[in-house]
Each structure stands twice: as C-alpha cells, then as structure tokens.
Amino acid sequence: MAIKTQPVTVNLGPQHPSTHGVFRMRVMFDGEEIVDVEPVFGYLHRGSEKLAEERTYTQIVTLTDRMDYVSSMLNNQAYILAVEKLAGIEPSPRGVWLRMIASELQRIASHLVATGFLLQDLGALGTPLIYAMRERENILDLFEMLCGARITNSYLRPGGVFMDAPAEFWPALDRGLDDIVNTIDELETYLSGNEIVFSRTKGTAVLPPELLINASVTGPMLRASGVDWDLRHRAPYDYYDKISFERKLHTASDNYARYWVRVQEARESVKIIRQCIEQIEPGEVRPSFDDVPRLIRPPAGDAYAAIEGSKGELGFYLVSDGGIAPYRMHVRASSLINLTLLRDMLIGGQFGDLFVTFGSVDLNMGEVDR
Amino acid sequence: MIGLGLPRGFVVTLKNFIRPPVTEQYPDRHVGLLGAAKEAGMNPFQFLVKKPADSLKAIAGLATVPVAVKQSARFRGNEFTYFEDRCTACASCAKYCPLGIIEIVSVPGKIDAQEGESYKLEVFDIDIGRCMFCGLCVEACPYDALHMGTNFERSKYVRDELVISKEELFDAPKRPSAFYRPQFEENNFDPFKETIEDFHDAGRHEKKTYDELKKKWVDER
Numbered sequence: 001m002a003i004k005t006q007p008v009t010v011n012l013g014p015q016h017p018s019t020h021g022v023f024r025m026r027v028m029f030d031g032e033e034i035v036d037v038e039p040v041f042g043y044l045h046r047g048s049e050k051l052a053e054e055r056t057y058t059q060i061v062t063l064t065d066r067m068d069y070v071s072s073m074l075n076n077q078a079y080i081l082a083v084e085k086l087a088g089i090e091p092s093p094r095g096v097w098l099r100m101i102a103s104e105l106q107r108i109a110s111h112l113v114a115t116g117f118l119l120q121d122l123g124a125l126g127t128p129l130i131y132a133m134r135e136r137e138n139i140l141d142l143f144e145m146l147c148g149a150r151i152t153n154s155y156l157r158p159g160g161v162f163m164d165a166p167a168e169f170w171p172a173l174d175r176g177l178d179d180i181v182n183t184i185d186e187l188e189t190y191l192s193g194n195e196i197v198f199s200r201t202k203g204t205a206v207l208p209p210e211l212l213i214n215a216s217v218t219g220p221m222l223r224a225s226g227v228d229w230d231l232r233h234r235a236p237y238d239y240y241d242k243i244s245f246e247r248k249l250h251t252a253s254d255n256y257a258r259y260w261v262r263v264q265e266a267r268e269s270v271k272i273i274r275q276c277i278e279q280i281e282p283g284e285v286r287p288s289f290d291d292v293p294r295l296i297r298p299p300a301g302d303a304y305a306a307i308e309g310s311k312g313e314l315g316f317y318l319v320s321d322g323g324i325a326p327y328r329m330h331v332r333a334s335s336l337i338n339l340t341l342l343r344d345m346l347i348g349g350q351f352g353d354l355f356v357t358f359g360s361v362d363l364n365m366g367e368v369d370r
Numbered sequence: 371m372i373g374l375g376l377p378r379g380f381v382v383t384l385k386n387f388i389r390p391p392v393t394e395q396y397p398d399r400h401v402g403l404l405g406a407a408k409e410a411g412m413n414p415f416q417f418l419v420k421k422p423a424d425s426l427k428a429i430a431g432l433a434t435v436p437v438a439v440k441q442s443a444r445f446r447g448n449e450f451t452y453f454e455d456r457c458t459a460c461a462s463c464a465k466y467c468p469l470g471i472i473e474i475v476s477v478p479g480k481i482d483a484q485e486g487e488s489y490k491l492e493v494f495d496i497d498i499g500r501c502m503f504c505g506l507c508v509e510a511c512p513y514d515a516l517h518m519g520t521n522f523e524r525s526k527y528v529r530d531e532l533v534i535s536k537e538e539l540f541d542a543p544k545r546p547s548a549f550y551r552p553q554f555e556e557n558n559f560d561p562f563k564e565t566i567e568d569f570h571d572a573g574r575h576e577k578k579t580y581d582e583l584k585k586k587w588v589d590e591r
Contacts, residue, residue, distance in 0.1 A: 059468035062504040127383060134392055141442075148444035148518070148549040154504045162509060166444070166548075166555055190379030198375075294466070294510065 005031040012354075014043045019358070020117065021365025032351045037343050044369040052329040057083050057296045058157060060329070064316075065152040067331065068367035070113050071310045073099070073106035073143075076156040081237055081305035082316035083158045087298035092287055095160020096238050097280040101173070102146060102155060103307075104269040104276070108180055109139045110310035111220075111262040111269075114362040115187060118259055121359035122200055128191065135183040138176050145169045158296060160286035173277070177270050184266055192260065201256035205345040205357040209253065215340050219312025220261045221361065225253035231308035243275050255353075255360040262362070295324050311335050311362055331370060335363040398434035406433040441520065443548040443561060446503045449519035450496060451546040452539040453569040457515035459489040463507035471497040472507060494539060498524065499532035509550045514572055517546030520561045546572060 013024035022043035028036040048067060052060045064075040077099055084091060116132030140150040146165055147155040155161055191197050209225040222229055230247045232240045248264035250257035286292070300322040306315035312334030319328040338361050345357050401409065406428035407417035418425045427433050441447075459476035472495070479490035508518050519542070526532055534542075545561040548554040553573065559566070566572050 055468055059466075059506065062468050062502060062506070131386065137392075141440075144445060145442045146444075148442070148446040148505065148547060149503065152502065152504070154506075163444075163550055163552065166442075186382055190375075190382040193375035194379050195373075195375050 007035055020363060023365055029351060034346050034349050037346045039342055041368055044365045048370045049329050052326060054325055056324050058294060062154050065154055067370055068364045069151060070364055071106050071110040072151060072153045073102045074309045074314060077103045078307045078314045079316045080156045080158055082303050082318050085305050086303035086318050086320055087296050089159050089292050092160040092284050094283040095285040097276050098161045098165060098285060099156050100238050101273050101276045104273045105139050105142060107310045108266045108269045109136045111266045112136050114262055115259060118359040121355040135180060138179055142172060142176055157286055159292045164285045177273060180270055184263060188263060202254055204255050204353045205349060206254045207341060217338050217341060219334055220258055221338055224250045224257035224261045226251040231306060231313055237307055243272055245272050255356055258360040297324055309334055312338055333367045333370060335367040339363055395437055396439060397436055399437045400431060401433050401435050403428045409435045445520055445547055446505050446518045446549050447520045447522045448498050448524050449521040449542050451517040451519055451544050453515050453572055454540060455569040456513045458513060459491050462510040462512060463516055466506045466510035469500055471500045494536040496534040498534055499529055505549050517551060518549045520545050520547050
C-alpha cells in the first residue's frame, strides 16, 4: 500500500555548514524525493566589479583575491592576463613561470578542498577533510614563503610577479610535491575503492554532456562527462604550450566522476609544476618600471582573457576608456555558471544526495556572489 | 576491487592514527617536568628541589610554555616598521593604498643649504582596522621608509585603538618583514630574532654612480 505524502517546503541555509558558504535553497520534498529547488544567493555580494571601477589596475589585484578565496592565485592570473592583453604588456619569462607554478599549486589546493568537503557532505565527518586540509596547509606555507600571505596573496603584477621566490622555496617545493603525491595516493587508497563512496556517489545526479555544453558549464564538471575541454590545452595561455600534460576524462558524469576527475587533475598539476621547475630560467620577474609603470593607462578598448580555473573557465572582461581605472570589469565566474544546472541535478533525487550533489559542483560563494 | 576497499581504507586511517600530530599549539604548549625544567634552564632534579610548586604543576600537566609561531620572513603582518629618517613625506604610500586608509599631513619645514627644502610630517595614521595587508604601500615607497611588520597579535577592544599613529610608528620595534625588500633576504636578516636600529641598514639601493645618473637624466632625455 502506498503511503500518501504531502509536499513539504524546507529552507536550507543560508548559514548551513554544508552549503559551502552563505547559499540558500528552498527545497520542496515529497517524502524523501526532491520535487522542486529554488536557489537563492547574493548574501555575499560585495560589488567587486563596481569597486574595480574606482581602483587602478594594480590595486584591483587585491579585489580578485577575495572572489574565489580558495583559489586566489588563479583569480590573480586570469585578471593579470586580461590586463596584459588590454595594455599590450610583454611579461617577463621568469615571472610567467613563477605564476604558473603558483597557480598550479593553488589548483591542487582547491581540488583538495573540494574533495575534502565532498566527503564531509557524504557524512565522513572530519577524517578525509582533515587529511585534505593538512596537505593544503603545506601549500599555503609555500605561498607564505613566496608572497607573505596565505590566502589573499596578491602575488601577481602586470608583467609577472612582484618578487622572486626566496632561496628556501625551491627545496620546500620539491618536498611539498612529494608530500602532495603521497597525500593523493592516500586519499585514493581509501576513497577511490571505497564501497560506501561507490554506493553513495555512483549513478547519482547524472548530467548528459549535451546539457552541460548548452548550459556552458566548464571545468571538472564538463570533463567528468567525457568532453575534452581544457583551456590550458585548447587555448594555451602563459607557457602552457611548452608543457605536456594529460587531460583526464571520465564518461559517467555522476558525482563519483567529478570527484575522480578532480583527484586526477591534482596529480597532473604536480607533473606540470615539475616541468615548470625544469624549464624556469633566471632573469627578472617583472618588466622594469620604465616599461610597465605602476600606474598603467591602457589605450581605450576592451579585452577578455580566460584561464582554466579550478572550477572552470575563469574569465575577466575589461573595458578601458584610456584612464587609470577600468571603465567596466566583468568576471565570468565559473562557480555561478556551474550552478545553473542545480535543478536538473537535484530534482528527482533523494534527500540524502542533496548535499553530496551540491558539493560535487565545487562552488565557492565568494565567486558566485562576488 | 569490491570487498577490499573498506579494509584498505582502515589501514590508511590506522597509519594516520599512529603518526605524530601535525597540529601546532598556540599560544601555549603543555609541557611535562622535563620541558618545564628545560624552559627554566636547569636540570630536572635541580628544578624539583628549587621549585617544588612548579614541579608539581608540571607533573600534573598544567605547566605551559609560550610557542613561537612558524612564520616566513616575508610574512605581511601589522605593526608597520617605519624609519623617520628615510621618509620624505612624498605620500606615495597613501596614493597607492587601494582603500585610502593612510593619512599623511606634511608642512614645509626648514630649508637647508645642503639638502634643500625639507618637509615636516605632522600626521601619519594607518587605519589597521580596515587594512588588508596587501603590501602595496610598502611596494610604492621609493626610499624604503615603510616596511611591513612581522607581528600579528594586535587585537584591541576599541576600534579607535586600531589606528596606528605617528608616535606609535616611531616607537614600534623595528622588525621589518622581507616583503618586497630583497636586501633583507640578501643580508640574511631574521626579523624574529633581531631588530634594525640604524636606518642606513634598511636601505635598498646601492648608491648610483655619477655615470648612471647622467645616463638616466641627461642622455636619455
């Protein structure tokens, strides 16, 4: 006999620990099944794009740190690439290598956080998260050596980075890379074969690749559906054309595939950093102030530059009117765009899978709301 | 491999269970009798005899010693280091600050026949409560007068006390961070152990030769 149930609307968030920030969902349940989802966001809106209109091009670097606060270096890199395109700046080779190393380290840190919190949402309270965060801590220590800050780095400047890496950075980086590989091995040993993880993540929230492409979803979510789309390979920026790396693809497009792609990408990032260390050459880390002054006045025009961020295509669109500050700045925030398929992922699913699916998007509210 | 996943996972957690902890204790660390004696600079027997009360405390596990936090030399902390003799009140730092929290007021000072006109600094306030420690002011300083500090323990109960005034900048211990100051790294200056007393030691540039100056100011014009 079927039990009659009545739809119940539940408000989740904005201060729920599993919503990865201040995200709010109005979810309608019919028993255990999700009938309707209405996302509500904007609680962390700080107006970064508007604030950028009254700051000089170098000062905006500090704003980009605070957008996606678990991948600050990648935000810096995307913004700086847009400025260099806009102002026609030729970057210094060593600065480019350094910022590639920094951004790949940041990608590993971001994927570790994503993996840790995904498992936290699965109900593995503490243990996997602590293992992932322990390794991220080492990466943040490396950032502190490089630029003096752990999260709000502001390390990049138009044309390179502000300061060369200290002498103790390189041995620490070598040790850190070995540790990262060990940690990923460890994570994989007890997660990639774990039956509980299988039963909870395999076959849930499956998204067809056509739908992902139509919604312009990018990053690990897209690669988990078998679409070979990586900007580092498709439209190489910086020196990624001198680097060889594998693009890890999974075809299942479920929650497990997204987790798997992130872990494998972290491994590839380690290989990329090793190649960067081999190819880096001595020299200046930024052009002289005669070539690139502190107060840049790009010619009137616009530029769009995008990188493969940790969550997808991260792009900055800058419009200049010839002044010292941009006329308009727009950010293509990958987290926000990846969130557009939330309804397709959740509706029809079970209550228990809600936060797991939500965590597999790997969104960051700082970037969604900006 | 279905069936072996869980046991293999438990092996990993067991390995992590027996490894030494990575948690850093802050601000104090609990020490036993040996640690407390070492902190006091004597051997445990001396410590037992001379300080019985402290020894009992240490044996009961109540004795603590402060811990130095692991920081790198480039750490961007507060308690800015400022060298008055290097500053020309050019206000580059105030212009470069993204938030506009540095306030500088300068008045014309004495006129020296040797050094020309000089300025007297009346106000130099940094509103730490709104500062985000991006370091752009330090990067902008052309004479290495302003440096990032290394301290980070500066919590206050009143918001007004978060403004670093000129006097406080003068009196603060001179422990500059190596952020954007490669000369400190070259000299192996350790801000956590030593301070800089003489403002000459904080300089960045080697003095330019006459030819270099001539090239820059005459030939390239």
